[in-house]
Amino acid sequence: MIYSEKVxxxxxxxxxxxxxxxxxxxxxxxxAKCGDIMKMYxxxxxxxxxxxKFKTFGCGAAVATSSMATxxxxxxxxxxxxxxxxxxxIEALDxxxxxxxxxxxxxxxxxKAALADYYTRQGIDPKMILGDLSTPESCEI
Amino acid sequence: MDKRLIYVxxxxxxxxxxxxxxxxxxxxxxxxxxxxSIYSIGMNSARAILKARETVAKxxxxxxxxxxxxxxxxxxxxxxxxxxxxxGAGRGKKHIVTTVFEHHAVLHTCEYLEKHGFEVTYVPVxxxxxxxxEDIEKAIRDDTxxxxxxxxxxxxxxxxxxPEIGEIxxxxxxxxxxxAVQAVGNVEIDVAAMNIDLLSLSGHKIHxxxxxxxxxxxxxxxxxxxxxxxxxxxxxxxxxxNVAGIVALAKAIEEAVKDIPxxxxxxxxxxxxxxxxxxxxxxxxxxxxxxxxxxxNVNISFRGIEGESLLLxxxxxxxxxxxxxxxxxxxxxxxxxxxAIGLPHxxxxxxxxxxxxxxxxxxxxxAICEAVPxxxxxxxxxxxLWERILRxxxxxAE
Numbered sequence: 001m002i003y004s005e006k007v008x009x010x011x012x013x014x015x016x017x018x019x020x021x022x023x024x025x026x027x028x029x030x031x032a033k034c035g036d037i038m039k040m041y042x043x044x045x046x047x048x049x050x051x052x053k054f055k056t057f058g059c060g061a062a063v064a065t066s067s068m069a070t071x072x073x074x075x076x077x078x079x080x081x082x083x084x085x086x087x088x089x090i091e092a093l094d095x096x097x098x099x100x101x102x103x104x105x106x107x108x109x110x111x112k113a114a115l116a117d118y119y120t121r122q123g124i125d126p127k128m129i130l131g132d133l134s135t136p137e138s139c140e141i
Numbered sequence: 142m143d144k145r146l147i148y149v150x151x152x153x154x155x156x157x158x159x160x161x162x163x164x165x166x167x168x169x170x171x172x173x174x175x176x177x178s179i180y181s182i183g184m185n186s187a188r189a190i191l192k193a194r195e196t197v198a199k200x201x202x203x204x205x206x207x208x209x210x211x212x213x214x215x216x217x218x219x220x221x222x223x224x225x226x227x228x229g230a231g232r233g234k235k236h237i238v239t240t241v242f243e244h245h246a247v248l249h250t251c252e253y254l255e256k257h258g259f260e261v262t263y264v265p266v267x268x269x270x271x272x273x274x275e276d277i278e279k280a281i282r283d284d285t286x287x288x289x290x291x292x293x294x295x296x297x298x299x300x301x302x303x304p305e306i307g308e309i310x311x312x313x314x315x316x317x318x319x320x321a322v323q324a325v326g327n328v329e330i331d332v333a334a335m336n337i338d339l340l341s342l343s344g345h346k347i348h349x350x351x352x353x354x355x356x357x358x359x360x361x362x363x364x365x366x367x368x369x370x371x372x373x374x375x376x377x378x379x380x381x382x383n384v385a386g387i388v389a390l391a392k393a394i395e396e397a398v399k400d401i402p403x404x405x406x407x408x409x410x411x412x413x414x415x416x417x418x419x420x421x422x423x424x425x426x427x428x429x430x431x432x433x434x435x436x437x438n439v440n441i442s443f444r445g446i447e448g449e450s451l452l453l454x455x456x457x458x459x460x461x462x463x464x465x466x467x468x469x470x471x472x473x474x475x476x477x478x479x480x481a482i483g484l485p486h487x488x489x490x491x492x493x494x495x496x497x498x499x500x501x502x503x504x505x506x507x508a509i510c511e512a513v514p515x516x517x518x519x520x521x522x523x524x525x526l527w528e529r530i531l532r533x534x535x536x537x538a539e
Contacts, residue, residue: 035466055528060450
């Protein structure tokens, strides 16, 4: 298995690691049994994601995709962040090994879970905006 | 930062040693003759193979005629199991006994046979990673054609009671195969005294190159062929001989068995220092029996982190190790060995395997003891699972 240089860079120097104590939205996906959990925190100001942090339990690709996902949405309008797909994360990392593609899905889901939490806190049903966010039960994605 | 390479994944593969390289080099250059050819460079190759066979036989307490060269451990395992099954089926015996934590070369071969009408009993191991001979005895039936139990486990290094199992199989008149890929050179092996009928070994685990191995087949066992073709290996294993590889394997095994007690003393000292130091890390545990284990094997789980991240982080420090996490196995489940000894999935994901060779030094151990706690702490600091462990949540509840 081969990781791209970008994946290794984001693994070795992950961007935006940590927590936001007064976050406006927090999302967590994955489970211990499958070996990856991602937790994302966002801060929203005037419709802009002004800050984003993450914590990840998982493999190198899990860390790198979380890191890249935070980079891609930081400073962006919330509407733009909503459109972030796992494919964009993969492209930004110069590709991922096939067995690691699910990590990029998890990164997208973590980010959307944080947005859903943000909308819920605003009194808006996130399903109206983000659709159904249910995550698969099995480890396979 | 010290960036020299610290290689501690010797159960995965080893570096070719200087004596081995020197021994094989003539057969990669001018001595390239086909051992089946009649002219002098051909005969020279044939002589080299004969001498190599004597050397390997001597290292195992076997007769020269009982050694067959193969492409490696997996081929030897496939040969022993598939062909013992084939021979058994001819006598109406279609049952095999093995254990739950064998190498995949054994397990996947058994699973293949299950799809072809054989029954397989997978005997469990205890929480220390040891097979109980009485469980093997209980699993043997009238229609059992083969018992296959690994000599030493490749992940947690536990050394199995092979002489006891050999005695049971001989008494019950059932063929006994052992995958000794990890044991050769680390444990004294005497196939005759241990009642072993079939044994697999591999070259690249003992400082020979990849792509060569051997099978010991006791006189009188006479399994059918796995690979059909020419008359090489006394018509038991076809294919032009890998002369350089065979010579290398012989040199490697000769070196490996020269002074096993000295190697055990040196490596177990380093091993125990690693175990002592690394299990001081909070929420860590040693996997496998602390004493009945290979002299160079360390396997420790750290809760709250994932193995691949740990390996990549250690690689950034120049340390090459291994893990039983799903991510490093190419499957979605963590190591079947760690699950077999009762580890929850989350803990199995966070395992680290360090396997030493005689090339390792006390300085290597110092560097590992310094790096691992730091890396574990860094990964835990960014792990949402570690937060939950610190809050005393039941992380394995699904």
